[in-house]
Amino acid sequence: MAEKVTLVGGGLSGSLMAVFLARRGYEVYMYERRGDMRGGNYEGGRSINLALSNRGLRALAKVGLDKEVLNIAIPMTGRMMHDINGNLSYQPYGKDGEAINSVSRGGLNIRLLQLADEYPNIHLFFDTKCTFADLDTGITRYQTAHGTEIEDKADVVIGTDGAFSAVRDAFMRTSRFTYSQTYENHGYKELEITPAESGDFPINKNCLHIWPRKSFMMIALPNPGGNFTCTLFMPYEGEPGFDDLHTPAQVQELFNKQFPDAVPLMPGLTKDFFENPIGHLATIRCYPWVHNRTALLGDSAHAVVPFYGQGMNCSFEDCIVLDEFIEEFNGDWGLVLDAYQKSRKPNADAIATLAVNNFIEMRDLVGTPEFLHKKHVEHELTELYPELFKSQYELVTFQTSPYKYAFDMGAKNDKLLAHIINGGLESKLTDKPYMEALIKEMLA
Amino acid sequence: MAEKVTLVGGGLSGSLMAVFLARRGYEVYMYERRGDMRGGNYEGGRSINLALSNRGLRALAKVGLDKEVLNIAIPMTGRMMHDINGNLSYQPYGKDGEAINSVSRGGLNIRLLQLADEYPNIHLFFDTKCTFADLDTGITRYQTAHGTEIEDKADVVIGTDGAFSAVRDAFMRTSRFTYSQTYENHGYKELEITPAESGDFPINKNCLHIWPRKSFMMIALPNPGGNFTCTLFMPYEGEPGFDDLHTPAQVQELFNKQFPDAVPLMPGLTKDFFENPIGHLATIRCYPWVHNRTALLGDSAHAVVPFYGQGMNCSFEDCIVLDEFIEEFNGDWGLVLDAYQKSRKPNADAIATLAVNNFIEMRDLVGTPEFLHKKHVEHELTELYPELFKSQYELVTFQTSPYKYAFDMGAKNDKLLAHIINGGLESKLTDKPYMEALIKEMLA
Secondary structure: OOOEEEEEOOOHHHHHHHHHHHHOOOEEEEEOOOOOHHHOOOOOOOOOEEEEOHHHHHHHHHOOOHHHHHHOOEEEOEEEEEOOOOOEEEEEOOOOOOOEEEEEHHHHHHHHHHHHHOOOOEEEEOOEEEEEEEOOOOEEEEEEOOOOEEEEEOOEEEEOOOOOOHHHHHHHOOOOOEEEEEEEEEEEEEEEEOOOOOOOOOOOOOEEEEEEEOOEEEEEEEOOOOOEEEEEEEEOOOOOOHHHOOOHHHHHHHHHHHOOOOHHHOOOHHHHHHHOOOEEEEEEEEEOOEEOOEEEOOHHHHOOOHHHOOHHHHHHHHHHHHHHHHHHOOOOHHHHHHHHHHHHHHHHHHHHHHHHHHHHHHHOHHHOHHHHHHHHHHHHHHHHOOOOOOOHHHHHHOOOOOHHHHHHHHHHHHHHHHHHHHOOOHHHOOOHHHHHHHHHHHOO | OOOEEEEEOOOHHHHHHHHHHHHOOOEEEEEOOOOOHHHOOOOOOOOOEEEEOHHHHHHHHHOOOHHHHHHOOEEEOEEEEEOOOOOEEEEEOOOOOOOEEEEEHHHHHHHHHHHHHOOOOEEEEOOEEEEEEEOOOOEEEEEEOOOOEEEEEOOEEEEOOOOOOHHHHHHHOOOOOEEEEEEEEEEEEEEEEOOOOOOOOOOOOOEEEEEEOOOOEEEEEEOOOOOEEEEEEEEOOOOOOHHHOOOHHHHHHHHHHHOOOOHHHOOOHHHHHHHOOOEEEEEEEEEOOEEOOEEEOOHHHHOOOHHHOOHHHHHHHHHHHHHHHHHHOOOOHHHHHHHHHHHHHHHHHHHHHHHHHHHHHHHOHHHOHHHHHHHHHHHHHHHHOOOOOOOHHHHHHOOOOOHHHHHHHHHHHHHHHHHHHHOOOHHHOOOHHHHHHHHHHHOO
16 A cells, blocks of 8 residues: 655645655645635635745656746846936856746636646645644644544655645654744835736836845846736834834825835835735744654745745755655655755755855845855856856756855855955956866865 | 643753742642652653753842752853864863753753652652643643543643643644654664773763764763763764764774764773764744733744753743732733743744754864864953853843843844954954944943
8 A cells, every 4th residue: 555645834835846746656644734725715806926946846856847837927037226216237157047936826726726737646735724643643633614623644754845844843842942033133025016907017027126225125026918027125123123014104105205216116115015915024043854754845944035936946956855865765764864964954954054144144234235246257257158157046946066165165166256346457357268267276 | 819820841950940839839639740850760870961050049049049959050151172183182162160050961950850749848759641631721631540530720821831831732733832752863772881880980081072074973971980972963864864873893993983982981882882872953833822811931942052051941930930020910821821831832943943053063163173173263252252242142141131132132243253364353352342343332
């Protein structure tokens, strides 16, 4: 009889992992706290978009969804910075039109659920909230929308239930579980730039737009409907801060002053501002991710802030790695799960740190001439010495080498760039023998 | 009518805080999960001792207990290192016989409970386990030993319920609560050195004994009965490690090899080893410590590892600071609690880090000639320039300036000592004008 794997949580990583497991022949039971998104109760209009990049695409390719998803995604080839006077400056993300892809979280989740439902060995349950997990027996319990209780017992349990994981709560009660949750001093609020009257995109659709304002920022990602989902990141306390904005007039005044070019494109600004909740920004780290035959995967193991656009990509990579170890160890779960956690933990830690650091870059540094110049020199190096030099952003976003490697190389890159810029070596950028030797030495 | 303050937890800091509050006229209700220690169900025989130093003594002085406690404490004026051949080396902790004091945790707790019971406005409840705390209303609930439930409502609630605080669990459910729990890779096991046949102490009673062995160590603190409580700190996995010790013969072999001078003094070694549990070593950090009128105090706010001997001292200092802010702000709890958390948090963070770092010092560095030499130069400086130079240990242990100050000064001291030792300046130690200028410059 096929072994049974229970997935607690049917979000993006749960749905994808279900498919991977079903393809290996396991009986998969997946319990999702919310209702079935496919039933239309997902709020598509206010869809939050995510940046899908190479790691995530590689996972979707393995289940045959990459091309289809790319067809309904909007490629963003770089950052477009908007200064306080509405002046624009553009920074490409990669080379040769490499792009990250704006996709609808809800749309992608629905597509993954549809795919999962095609497998007879995947059993989906909605409106079932996990209330208990026994890490010793593989027993989990759920409360249904009707108030009844379901009990499930599986050979393997995987907590794909996100940053506030109920499965992880059971890990918290084990001895020697290392855990941290850290909140940024900034919250976020989702707003909207609406389509032009023509129905077209009112600003360049193939960019991630940023309004960097040092202590705060707004970003905007395109949606297929011609609109953009904007996100305002701002301190709770501060000048400006969420705690100080009480009236539509105050919000309008802040935006008129700080984002004058965006205001005419945001007719619902003050309504959205006071109707939408303030979101919080958490980094969650823990270890171990495995206890007997129960494992954590995705945000339940490593919630990250969104500033490197890697949350979903990292979780999808978890699925690939777990799937590959199932193959390598022929389904011996003791070996599989231990190899999975040991392989993924350093990489999850690396992207968590990079994501926090990138917030400062996005809201502050991208608006400074020094940073833009550094990025320019970096871009020159990637174009001139593509085999020898890769930017950290490229390694994280367009490559699939481990995040930890990208983390380590980023520090070396920074030293190299400082050496070139501060050492007056920019004139030598095209001096191939000299520069190749320097790069090899400093990135060794 | 007097305001009511509920203390959840009647350990060391809860009992002391109860007295401070009672002296200010509050009605104090204290609920303790365990039974009443005064009833004799405290295991006095196996008493764990703690190192009481100036911060803790200052707090006890404020409630009039310092002299009495010192009378039954054993002063330890320095560390006595035991090498693998039984050779001894001694390092004084301070100057002029400054000492830390080995006291019985249980004995001290009982004395504080007795003192609390003298106040008619302190109400003690035992065998009452906190099951719920509502941070908005000040309501707490408890399960009694008989299975019944008690509900309490207070103006102010203080969680003095230790590292695994139930009150902190309620903080965990609030939004944006920063929290981390980190475990060392080492556990600990309590053992015993018994009195000599004469009833005397078999090794020097006025030292904290250390058997440093790099990756692991044993320490011993004296008890009034002539015995020593030993604690073996060792990795779970390793060579040696707790996970690899399964038989009395293995334990005996390890001790014969590593602690040959202690073995003859530990007749119950293998019995104790297999009867006593392995303890875990956690550092817990969180913030905020205050939500409305509920606060965390002591280990519930900041559990630290025991390697600087400051856990109890830090918690007692929390009590002093809270008491002083009650006076300063005339009982305006909003101001009192906010000032308390802002004042204590950086200091709790500092001692938590120092305590972790001190583990490496105790188990490894204290056994090296370089470290002993550095400590010697440091001691010379404290003797020659007592006004200008204080060691970090002295600042933490014998002074009451903030832990954060001791933390910062320790880093400066290290630079000064490296400068003197590596710069060949030891011959100038007694050159007053030169050295005074150097100290002033480097410690500025």
